[in-house]
Every structure is written in C-alpha cells, then in structure tokens.
Amino acid sequence: MGVKADLLIVNAGQLVTCAGPGRRPKVGREMLDVGVIENGAVAVAGAEIVAVGKTGGLEKEIELTAGGRMIDAGGRLVMPGLVDPHTHLVFAGSREHELDLKLQGLSYLEILAQGGGILNTVAETRRASREDLVKAGMGYADEMLSQGTTTAEAKSGYGLTTDHEIKQLEAIREIDACHPIDLVPTFLGAHAVPREYTGRTDEYVALVVEEMLPAVKRHSLAEFCDVFCEEGVFGIPQSRRVLQRARELGFKLKIHADEIEPLGGAELAAELGAVSADHLLAVSEGGIAWMAQRGTIAVLLPGTSFNLRTGRYAPARKILDAGVPVALASDFNPGSCPTHSLELIMTLACLYLEMRPAEVVNAVTINAAHAIGRADRVGSIEPGKQADIVIFDVPNLAYLCYRFGTNLVWKVIKKGTVVIERGGEWPHGKDRPVRAKF
Ligand code: IZC
Ligand code: ZN
Numbered sequence: 001m002g003v004k005a006d007l008l009i010v011n012a013g014q015l016v017t018c019a020g021p022g023r024r025p026k027v028g029r030e031m032l033d034v035g036v037i038e039n040g041a042v043a044v045a046g047a048e049i050v051a052v053g054k055t056g057g058l059e060k061e062i063e064l065t066a067g068g069r070m071i072d073a074g075g076r077l078v079m080p081g082l083v084d085p086h087t088h089l090v091f092a093g094s095r096e097h098e099l100d101l102k103l104q105g106l107s108y109l110e111i112l113a114q115g116g117g118i119l120n121t122v123a124e125t126r127r128a129s130r131e132d133l134v135k136a137g138m139g140y141a142d143e144m145l146s147q148g149t150t151t152a153e154a155k156s157g158y159g160l161t162t163d164h165e166i167k168q169l170e171a172i173r174e175i176d177a178c179h180p181i182d183l184v185p186t187f188l189g190a191h192a193v194p195r196e197y198t199g200r201t202d203e204y205v206a207l208v209v210e211e212m213l214p215a216v217k218r219h220s221l222a223e224f225c226d227v228f229c230e231e232g233v234f235g236i237p238q239s240r241r242v243l244q245r246a247r248e249l250g251f252k253l254k255i256h257a258d259e260i261e262p263l264g265g266a267e268l269a270a271e272l273g274a275v276s277a278d279h280l281l282a283v284s285e286g287g288i289a290w291m292a293q294r295g296t297i298a299v300l301l302p303g304t305s306f307n308l309r310t311g312r313y314a315p316a317r318k319i320l321d322a323g324v325p326v327a328l329a330s331d332f333n334p335g336s337c338p339t340h341s342l343e344l345i346m347t348l349a350c351l352y353l354e355m356r357p358a359e360v361v362n363a364v365t366i367n368a369a370h371a372i373g374r375a376d377r378v379g380s381i382e383p384g385k386q387a388d389i390v391i392f393d394v395p396n397l398a399y400l401c402y403r404f405g406t407n408l409v410w411k412v413i414k415k416g417t418v419v420i421e422r423g424g425e426w427p428h429g430k431d432r433p434v435r436a437k438f
Helices: 028-032 055-061 097-103 108-113 118-127 130-146 162-178 201-218 236-248 265-272 285-294 302-308 316-321 342-353 357-363 366-371 397-402
Strands: 003-016 036-045 048-054 062-072 077-080 082-084 149-155 182-190 224-227 252-257 276-279 297-300 326-328 389-392 409-414 417-421
Touching (some): 003 048, 003 055, 003 389, 028 357, 036 055, 048 055, 055 062, 077 397, 097 108, 118 162, 130 149, 130 162, 130 409, 162 201, 182 236, 201 236, 224 236, 236 265, 252 265, 265 276, 285 316, 297 366, 302 342, 316 326, 316 342, 326 342, 326 357, 342 357, 342 397, 357 366, 357 397
Parallel strands (some): 082 149, 149 182, 182 224, 224 252, 297 326
Antiparallel strands (some): 003 036, 036 048, 077 389, 389 409
C-alpha cells in the first residue's frame, strides 16, 4: 500500500511503454525498443501516470481512492495515446470529385495547376464561418479520438489571407479548448499561391512574411510555421524566406519537403534547424545525411503515397539506417490523404515503408510527440507523464500493425479520463475475451 491512484489498469497482455532516451527522439536500433512489460499495469492519479509495472506488483503497491476505477485489460494491448504530428484537420467541404479526375490520369499537381485541389478547399474555407470550421473539425477530431489519437498537430493553410488564416487558427484553438484531443497549431500560410496572386508568387510570399506571420505571432495562434516547398508551389528561396522570418519571430519550423520533386527541402530543414521535414519521397542522399547530423525528424506519410497512387514511398529504411529519427503521421486532408486513421498508417508503414512493428509503434507515439514538441508530456507511459493511454482489442503490437480496415480500439483514456469505451455495445458484451489469434 502506498501510492494513491484513481485509475488502475491491470492485466495488459503487453504494456507498451515506448519509454525512451528522454530528451531526444529514438534513432536507429533504439526504435526497435518499445519498452514492453508483459502482464503490465498502469496507475493514474488525476491526469497523470503515477506508477508503471507488472500487474502483481502494482496491485499491492497502489491504493485506489474511493470512487476509483479498476480496468481489467484482459490480456489486451495497452499503449500510449497515439500522436499524429501532421494533419490539415480544419477545412470546409471535401474533394471526392478528384477521385474520378485521378482515375482519368490527372496528377495531384496537375489538378492544383488547373486551379483545383487545395484552391477548391481554400474557396470553401473562405466561405465558411469560424463556427462552421469548428463544427467540421470537431467531427473529425471525434473520429480520430475513437481510433486512438489523443494528440495531433493541425495546420492552417486554407485561408491564404491574413483574416482567413487567423479564422482557421482560431477554429483550431477552439477545437483544442473543447475537445479531448490536444491540438498543436501550425501556421501554413505558404500552402498554395491563392488565385488572386497567380503568377505573383513572390508578392504572395511578401504578404506571408510581412503581414501574416507577425499577425499570427501577435495573437499567439501557432507554435510552428510550415511551408509547402514543392515544384510549382514554393521553391527553395521562397521557402527559406518564409521560414527564416518565422524563426526570427520565434516559431518552430516544419517543411513539406521533397514530396514530389527533389528540390532540397530536407537540406533546407537541416540548415534552418527545423524540428521536422515531412514527406521525403524524393529526398537526396545528402539531405538524409544532413538530417541525421542535425537530428531533424523525418515525418513520413505513407497514406499520401497510397492515395496518390504514384507507386513511390519515402525511402524509410535508408532514412532509419542513416540514424534519422522517424515519426509517422496521417497527413489527414481533403485532397492527398482523406484518412486520419493512424491504425491504417501503421499497416501501410509496415507494408510499404518496410518499417518493423516496433519501429512503427515508436513512430506514432514518442517520436511523433518529439516532432510536435510535446515529448515532455505525452508519447510514452512513464510516471509523471500525462495519462493518455489507448487499450487496443488485440493481443500484441504486431497484431495491431497487421490487421487493417477495422477499428481495433477498446478504450481511450485522455488525461486520466476514459473518453472512449467500446465493448458494452458489442454482441458478446464487455467481458468477452481479447480478440483471439488465428
Ligand atoms: O488539401 O491537398 N499536400 N497540401 C500539400 C495538401 C497536400 C493538402 C491538400
Ligand atoms: Zn501536409
């Protein structure tokens, strides 16, 4: 008896803690270590994890407070709440008509160059009120939470005027305030050149640098600044200009880098000390080496490759073997990746990035938390961290990576509160045994 707790989870078949090297993300072989405790248990007091260990030991050590709750995980997989470090969560409308265009042979950049793609979502987002955006974003956040995501990054970039960018960032702030999911806001004013600036990219960049960035800073609406650095969108000098100014103003940096064309976005990320370079399908050898040297996190987005159907995926093994820390994200957005399912992303990462299940699990938890500057609070199950925990209805982490297309979540705990409970409504009731192996 001793430590007081008001939530005790026992009998985890595997308790995957993802506990790691502390202040930096995991690299190389560290990514194969997920800190598994067989027959594990976690104790939570208030919003914090207070003890982690084996079920037998912890049951003796912990005193449940009056009204406290014990959850018998019944052999299931218990792991940190998933962290999604790259999403475009808040937008209006949808772009299902692009599916047919894509099947007729148009590429993502061709659709954008014709004034569609992102620019369609920009038109709809400009027409929407802040309340409309909050309503849509809350719905997506609900779905994310029900699939185990407890923290996510969320970008602006569908306003492309100062007022509309601020409206979008305010919507992100409001969703963060009223939804269990914690959101980390990123300003992405340099997401596309708006129609009214066609052929005048440098003038639009000047607007981003001189007006939007200072306004976003003044209202404290974003922690990160990101740029869509891509052929036909923003080149290296334009991206450098935005990110340098953002850094001067105190933003942390991210880059949509080397997704389609090898422009040198990874090199720019390393040069500027960006926290992450995201996508990296076309990254150069030099870019990988430089990221490894600077500790730039590679945020890989296999759902986007899958959905764009180009057959190209980021060279994840090369990136991992070079010692670059890797995180995975959904890239949820209405164009290039209309899914926010990290469960699906985990399977795609195994099958197409050739990442091993343990690497994948670290990449959607602790390394993802590092990619958004939240590793001090979330991303692992350790005493002192926020009690963001997912219980999956599966026996082990390999099973979680191998099944896809169905929601495997059993319970989601956010800041010590059970926010998603599944099981009771199922035909066999709450106490049915963990999904059998077959
Ligand atoms: O709406 O198409 N890649 N930005 C860069 C996106 C995809 C989002 C979109
Ligand atoms: Zn993106």
